[in-house]
Amino acid sequence: MSPLVGKRILLVISGGIAAYKCLELIRSLRAAGASVRAVLTPAATQFVTPLSVAAITEDKVFSDLFSLTDESEMGHIRLSREADLVVVAPATADLLARMAAGMANDLALTALLATDKPILCAPAMNVRMWEHAATQANVVTLAGRGVRFVGPDVGDMACGEYGPGRMAEPDEILAAIAQHFACGQRLANRRALVTSGPTREPLDPVRFLSNRSSGRQGHAIAAALARFGARTQLVSGPTALPDPPAVQVVHVETAQQMLAACEQALPVDIAVCAAAVSDWRAAEPQPDKIKKEAGAAPEPLRLVENPDILATLSRAATRRPTLVIGFAAETSRLLDNAVEKRRRKGCDWILANDVSAATGTFGGETNEVHLISADGTELWPRMSKEAVAERLAFAIAEALEAHP
Structure with missing residues (x-):
């Protein structure tokens, strides 16, 4: 049975020449068993008529924010929430900018x-x-809030230019919609734990030890697992990112706090340790700001080792997650170090990535990883961190389905 049977789609059509493709998209969605309700922007009515859209959806078309009739019958709040998925096609540059600005x-x-x-x-x-x-920048902002994208495709444009910018064809959009609903069932009834971001280890009230992790990869993984239906908890160190949608988030500062939050989250089926946890912390954080004394060197800083969250979860005598996945952020001997880390920590998979300054991985928008497991090493091409998260979620679903 099609995963679209019985699903309710809210289709937002904006003002682009590609709006005419939405008529075919609506027809395909309805043929697959979905119901479609459409909202047209004022500009969209210059490209497709409300009458043609209404005829194909067999439903009323909405376009006027201030229509008292629409508000009494539906209301924009109900309109936005009675759907199972909101699809924006075409999503013009103007609409994306206004979405990003809220x-x-x-x-x-x-x-x-x-x-x-x-x-x-x-x-x-x-x-x-x-x-x-x-x-x-707007696309990155929206992706960080959980918005997903299909396309754009590369090809000829109405303006006579060639390149990326063509709206994906209706069958591509239909496939992405179907995949969304299919994925939403693959990890249903599973519990997932993800760690993300850096940790901060205080030296005194104003200084701390930390690293350059943005948390983007870990947040993307949590969002992807939630889209696949997993009940997901994210334990995040300090980041500038918004909380992923449909994810329970616990905010922490230190490695000790992160470990405590992870242990509190157990039992889970899946644990993905994507956080860049500080290996060391100050043995004796000072209660007051450490002052600079003229002509005198500061006292040597004594460090102690932080708890190893990945190893702790991997070697838990009870309540060990079915699948424990870690990250190996390396600047040299990537594969050798990652293989050794997997053996040393006792986890099931390691995602190895090069975080040398030249790669732009730390704090950047893309990643290139090697998936290392007992079966060997698999190189994934460089892609957005959201795409890495999606691919990892697929791999996790396949692994758990093969060994329920």
Whole structure:
């Protein structure tokens, strides 16, 4: 049976030439068993008519934020929340920018801001607009909030240029929607624990030991596992990232606090230790700020080793997760060090990545990893951290399905 049977899709159509493709998308969605309700931006009505959309959806089309009739019958809050998935196609540069800014000056944006359901965007715009730093920053912002993307494709455009910016074809969007619902069942009834971000180990009230981790990879993994249906808890060190949607988040500062939160979360089926935990902490953090004395060197800083969260979870005598996954962030001898780390820690998988300054991995938007398991090593191509998370979630689902 199609995973779309009985699903409710809210389709937001914005003002781009690719809007005409949405008629075929609606037809395909309905043929697969989904119901579709559409919201048109004012600009969208210049490309497709509300009448044609209503005829294919066999439902009322919404476009006016201030329609008292619409508010009494539906309301933009109910409109945004009665769907199982919100699809934005085409997602123009203007709409993505306003979504990223949290604007709500028409019905489409109000519904997008009010929804608590997953959002899938199909960008469509001129190649220069897609490649512009502002658009790319908006995409990163939205992805960090859990918005997913399909496309854009590379090809000829209505403006005569060629490159990335074409909206994905209706069958591609349909496949992405179907995958969303299929994935949502694969880890249902599973519990997942993810650690993310750096830790901070205080030296005194104003100074600490830490590292350059942004937490982007760990947060993306937590969001992906939640999309696959897992009941997911994220234990996060200090980051500038928003909490992933549909994820229970525990915020901590130190390695000891992170370990305590992880142990409190047990039992779980899946544990992914993506946090960059400080290996050392001050033996005696000072209660007052350490003052600089003129002409005198400071006292030597004495460090003690922090608890090893990955090893603790991997070697738990009771309540050990079924699948324990760690990360090996290395700057040299990547594979040798990662293989040895997996053996030493006792975990099932290690994701090894090069975090040398030249790679831009720490704090960056992309990652290139090797998945190391008892079966060998698998190199994944460089991709966005969100794509790495999605691929890892697939691998986890397959592993647990093979050995229930």
